[in-house]
Amino acid sequence: MKNILTVENVCKNYGSFKALNNVSISVPEGSVFGLLGPNGAGKTSLIRIINQITLPDSGTIYLDGEKLQPHHIQNIGYLPEERGLYKSMKVGEQVLYLAQLKGMSKTEAKKKLSYWFEKFEITDWWDKKIQELSKGMAQKVQFIVTVLHTPKLLIFDEPFSGFDPINANLIKDEILQLRNEGASIIFSTHRMESVEELCDNIALINKSNKILDGKLNDIRQQYKTNQFEVGLLCIDKETVYSQINSQFIVEKSKSPSFNNDLRLLISLKNGETSSNLIQFLNNKAQITHFTEVIPSVNDIFLKAVANNG
Amino acid sequence: MGKLKLIIKREFLAKVKNKSFIILTILSPLLMVGLFSLIIFLNEKNSEEIRTVAFVDESHQLASIFDNSESTKYIDLTALGLDEARAKTKEFYYGLLYIPQNDSLVELSKGISFFSEDSPSLNLLSEIENKLEKKIRDLKIEQLHFDIDKIKATETNVVIVTENFSGEKSSKIGSLLRMAVGGGFGYLIFMFIIIYGTSVMRSVIEEKTSRIIEVIISSVKPFQLMLGKILGNALAGVLQFIIWAISAGLMLTAITYIFGIESASSGSAMAQMNPEIIQQVQETSTNDLQLVLQEIKNLPILTMFFSFIVYFLGGYLIYSSIYAAIGAAVDSETDTQQFMMPVLMPLIIAIYVGFSVIENPHGPIALGFSLFPLTSPIVMLMRIPFGVPWWQIITSMLLLIITFIVIVWFAAKIYRVGILMYGKKPSYKELYKWLKY
Numbered sequence: 001m002k003n004i005l006t007v008e009n010v011c012k013n014y015g016s017f018k019a020l021n022n023v024s025i026s027v028p029e030g031s032v033f034g035l036l037g038p039n040g041a042g043k044t045s046l047i048r049i050i051n052q053i054t055l056p057d058s059g060t061i062y063l064d065g066e067k068l069q070p071h072h073i074q075n076i077g078y079l080p081e082e083r084g085l086y087k088s089m090k091v092g093e094q095v096l097y098l099a100q101l102k103g104m105s106k107t108e109a110k111k112k113l114s115y116w117f118e119k120f121e122i123t124d125w126w127d128k129k130i131q132e133l134s135k136g137m138a139q140k141v142q143f144i145v146t147v148l149h150t151p152k153l154l155i156f157d158e159p160f161s162g163f164d165p166i167n168a169n170l171i172k173d174e175i176l177q178l179r180n181e182g183a184s185i186i187f188s189t190h191r192m193e194s195v196e197e198l199c200d201n202i203a204l205i206n207k208s209n210k211i212l213d214g215k216l217n218d219i220r221q222q223y224k225t226n227q228f229e230v231g232l233l234c235i236d237k238e239t240v241y242s243q244i245n246s247q248f249i250v251e252k253s254k255s256p257s258f259n260n261d262l263r264l265l266i267s268l269k270n271g272e273t274s275s276n277l278i279q280f281l282n283n284k285a286q287i288t289h290f291t292e293v294i295p296s297v298n299d300i301f302l303k304a305v306a307n308n309g
Numbered sequence: 310m311g312k313l314k315l316i317i318k319r320e321f322l323a324k325v326k327n328k329s330f331i332i333l334t335i336l337s338p339l340l341m342v343g344l345f346s347l348i349i350f351l352n353e354k355n356s357e358e359i360r361t362v363a364f365v366d367e368s369h370q371l372a373s374i375f376d377n378s379e380s381t382k383y384i385d386l387t388a389l390g391l392d393e394a395r396a397k398t399k400e401f402y403y404g405l406l407y408i409p410q411n412d413s414l415v416e417l418s419k420g421i422s423f424f425s426e427d428s429p430s431l432n433l434l435s436e437i438e439n440k441l442e443k444k445i446r447d448l449k450i451e452q453l454h455f456d457i458d459k460i461k462a463t464e465t466n467v468v469i470v471t472e473n474f475s476g477e478k479s480s481k482i483g484s485l486l487r488m489a490v491g492g493g494f495g496y497l498i499f500m501f502i503i504i505y506g507t508s509v510m511r512s513v514i515e516e517k518t519s520r521i522i523e524v525i526i527s528s529v530k531p532f533q534l535m536l537g538k539i540l541g542n543a544l545a546g547v548l549q550f551i552i553w554a555i556s557a558g559l560m561l562t563a564i565t566y567i568f569g570i571e572s573a574s575s576g577s578a579m580a581q582m583n584p585e586i587i588q589q590v591q592e593t594s595t596n597d598l599q600l601v602l603q604e605i606k607n608l609p610i611l612t613m614f615f616s617f618i619v620y621f622l623g624g625y626l627i628y629s630s631i632y633a634a635i636g637a638a639v640d641s642e643t644d645t646q647q648f649m650m651p652v653l654m655p656l657i658i659a660i661y662v663g664f665s666v667i668e669n670p671h672g673p674i675a676l677g678f679s680l681f682p683l684t685s686p687i688v689m690l691m692r693i694p695f696g697v698p699w700w701q702i703i704t705s706m707l708l709l710i711i712t713f714i715v716i717v718w719f720a721a722k723i724y725r726v727g728i729l730m731y732g733k734k735p736s737y738k739e740l741y742k743w744l745k746y
Contacts, residue, residue, distance in 0.1 A: 015742050051527040053729070070530075078527045082731070084520025089323065100315055101528035145524065 002065075004029040004153055004184040005050065010059030012045055019045040020056070021208040027153075027184055027201070032176075034199035034216070035188040036297060041205040043188045044081060047155055051078050064152060074103040077151035081158045083142050085130045092126035095145055102149045109148065116144045136167055143171055147178060154178065155186045160194055172198070192297040204301050212304045216297075223295045223303060226268040229253055230281060231261045231289030240284050247280060261288050312529050313537050320512065320541025325548065334549050338556040360403040360433065365394045367410035368417055374444045381433060395424060404429055406437060414449050418442075483604035488667045490608065491691035494617055495663045497550075498624050498686050499656055505546040505625065506632035506652075509539055510645065513636030513728070522728045531725040539629045613693050616702060623709040624686030627716050628652065634720035637727030638735040659684035663691040670695035680705050682712035719744065 005027040012020040020042045027033040035043050048054045050061060052073060061068040063075060086094055092113070099109035117123045120140055130138055139162055147154065154175070160168045176198070179185050187195045196202075196216070203213035212219065234240045240262065244250055253263035262285070266277060274292070281287055295303075324330055361382045366372045375383035384402065386394035391407060398405040404425030411417040421441065423429060450457055513535075516522045525534060635648045659678065666675040670692045679689035679697070685705045689697070726743040733739065 015745065048729070053523070053526050073528055076527070078524070080520075080523040080527070082520040082523055084522075084524070086323070086516075086521055087519050088327075097315065097319055098524060098528065101312055101525065142524075 002029045003027060003062075004064055005186075006062040007046070007050070008060045008062075010046065010049060010056045010061065012042075012049060012054070012056050018208050020049075022059075023205070023208075023210045024059075025203045025210065025213055027186060029184055030179065030182055031200040032179055032185045032187065032195075032198050034192075034195050034202035034297075035186055035205065036190070036192045036195075036202055036301065037205035038190050041190075042208045043190075043205055044157060046205070047078070047157055047186075047188055050155065051076060071103075074149060075152045077146040077149065077154045079142065079146040079154075079156045079159065081161070083139065083162065085138060085142060085145070087131040088129055090127050090129055091133070091141055094130065095141065095148065098145050099148050104149050112148050112150070113144070116148065120144070135162065136164060139163055139167065143174070147174075151183065153184050153186070155188070157188045158191075159187055159189065161191075192301065196297045202297065204297075204304055206301075206305055206308075209308075211308045212300070219300060220295055223300045225293065225295065227293040228266050228268070228274065228277060229255065229289065229291050229293055230264050230266055230277075230287065232264070232281060232285040233261045233288050234285035237262050243284060244281070248277070263289070265293065313533050316529065316534060316537025317541040317544065320538050321544045323512070324508065324542055324545035330545065330549070334552050338553050338560060341557065342560040360430075361401070362404050362406060362433070362437075363394060363398045363402045364406040364408065365389070365391050366408045367391075368408050370417075370448060371408055371441065371444055374440045378436075381436070398424065399426065404433075414445055414452060418445050483607065486604050487608070487694035490613070491694040492664065492667060494613070495660065495687040495691040498621055498690065499660055501546055501550070501621070502625055502628045502656060502686075503653075505542050506629045508546075509542050509629045510632040510636035511642065512538055512542065513633050513724070514639065514642055514645075517637065517728055517731075518641065526728065531728065532721045535630065535633050535721060535724050539626065539633060542629070543625060608694055609696060612702070613690075616693055616706075617690060619706055620686035620690050620709070623682075623706075623713050627682070627709075627713050628656070630717045630720035630724075634723040634727065637724040638730075638740060639727075640731060644735070655681075655683040656687070659687035663688050666691055670697075676701065680708060682709045685709055 003026045005025075007023060007025045010020055010023050011018075023042070023046060025033075025035070025046075035046070037043055045054070049056045050068075052068065052070065063072045066072070089097075095113055096106060096109050099113070100106060104112075114123070117126070122137070122140065125133065125137070125141070130141070133141070146156075156175070159171070159175070163171060175185055187199065189195055199216050201214065202216050202219065204211050232240060241250070241264070244264065244266065248269065249267040251265040253265045255263060268274070268277060278287070278290065281290075359380060359382055361384060362375075363384045363386045364372070364375060366385070366387050369387070372385055372387070375385070377383060386397065386405070389397065394405055394407075404423055407422050407424065408417070409420045411420055418441070423434065423437070447457060450460060516525070631652055635645055635652070638648070639645050662674060662678045662684065666672075666678070666688055669675060675688065675692055678684045679692050679701065682705075685708070689702070689705050693702070722744050723740055727735070730743075
């Protein structure tokens, strides 16, 4: 598949501080890409380089196959972590101004703007000043500013911070809609659980280094532990537990259960399959629950850090 | 280029549409003119008040000098005697002048006293003293049997006409004019830099605190934004100054029209004076007017205009980019203090030096500070009306332009890094580090 963005061996130092150490990522066209890592890992530094706000010390970046150039900024929409608009400027004027800075003509921007205003049902905000709007309302305006020029690549830094759950869902749906229309999305966040169900691909960054990247599903396969969570309805819990414990590796699960069943996390030994486990359990008690434990990105991150450590 | 224009337009409109800008632009000339008129009005009122001064002249020699003038009326109470006159004065009049009886003119001049409720106006006292001195002197001359007319004929008035070696006549008025023009230009640049430099700084801080900065510089280069900001604010400033100049001009014309009638009526008072004196006064005033016109013609107007543009642009651009860098380096206006002093220092020094330079426009201090680029926009402009050799102007301008490039480069670097830095207390060491990012 074609890559909308390719970052090759990018390094960036701030004085003696190394912000990015030889980082390479590629974002396939039309996908949602998660750039994940803890605070201070270097995510924002990388994003600023992609946005040409700062220049890399070394390394190359390609957007849509071309080496990154100043005119590419109109193909990128960027919602920074630090959001903000001119407080005393009117909403309409402000969005038009920012759209024109992105290279749109005024008439084109006006047309697009009325589409989005109608979509969000905020047409009567045109003459309001930002300082008259609530924080959530301002965030909607900011979102429109980010997407108005229909960029090929959308970059959201900490996308859902500051939105209430309803607006967060609204924005999430809009972003997926844009993806369906052909845009590629980069989510950058340290709250990995907030985006993991959305991402097709991820890259994990820790302490200026990329430690892992690829398709999320592949990575999950790679990091799965053959662990299953089971729920068993039985009378003599102690006996059943010791019987299973003699055959498999067992932990008590922390997840809550209905009707007081026994919840366990059972790991398979080499060569065993899940049907072996089900058969074994079926003879001991009534099975109320059986799922494979999918490693969360958080868990994967912790493991990957430990492995690289 | 298109984006720079957009930025300039936005910055200009943001500034001009600002309520405080509008109020300041409209109100300041009104306030100035209002204050001015008030002062003139109060002055007029003050001089309209007529004081009545009573006198008791026991010497019977001096009464003749007390002519009523515009502001003072004299009443002879000699007939009442001192005690009664005092009582009456206390009740009705401003003050009482007492001249005791004394045959010796020398002693007479020592014994004169003035009684009044409040401490008397100094102007009035010196007016009376002058009259008395003159009269007593005349009396003494008479006593010594000199011919008063002959002595008066010896009085001479000397006016020194000054001329430089190339034959141009110069005058005190000329020097005053040069001082006024040079000082005015220098002060104008000083004010403009401080007002609009601060305004640039505020605008940078606003973008930083409202967090819009990152959105904008993902669309334009930081340098473009900085330049657009500086130019947009400058345009707003120029507009404001033009409005001020026009409205001040209009209102001054209006005022001179209103008060012009008053000065004409004071002219009629002059008509009562000795016609010879009037002629003299008129002669000197027409002479002075011609001299002023002559002096204006003598000023290097073209050089002044051209250099005003260069120094204005150079000075403003240098300082406003420093202001922009300061704005970028801090998180709020309260943090700017430590950086403001070093910026204001050269400006204030320039103004101080400038006003002493006016006294001695070609001394070594004048030369030094008019070459040093952080002070030259003010000091050189103050010198130029006095005539400055071309090599000095050119050297000074070259230094200014080089400094401009270097400072803007440094400021842009600090600006570029600073606008994305939050929560860092900037120190000079930190700023130095940013230069290397």
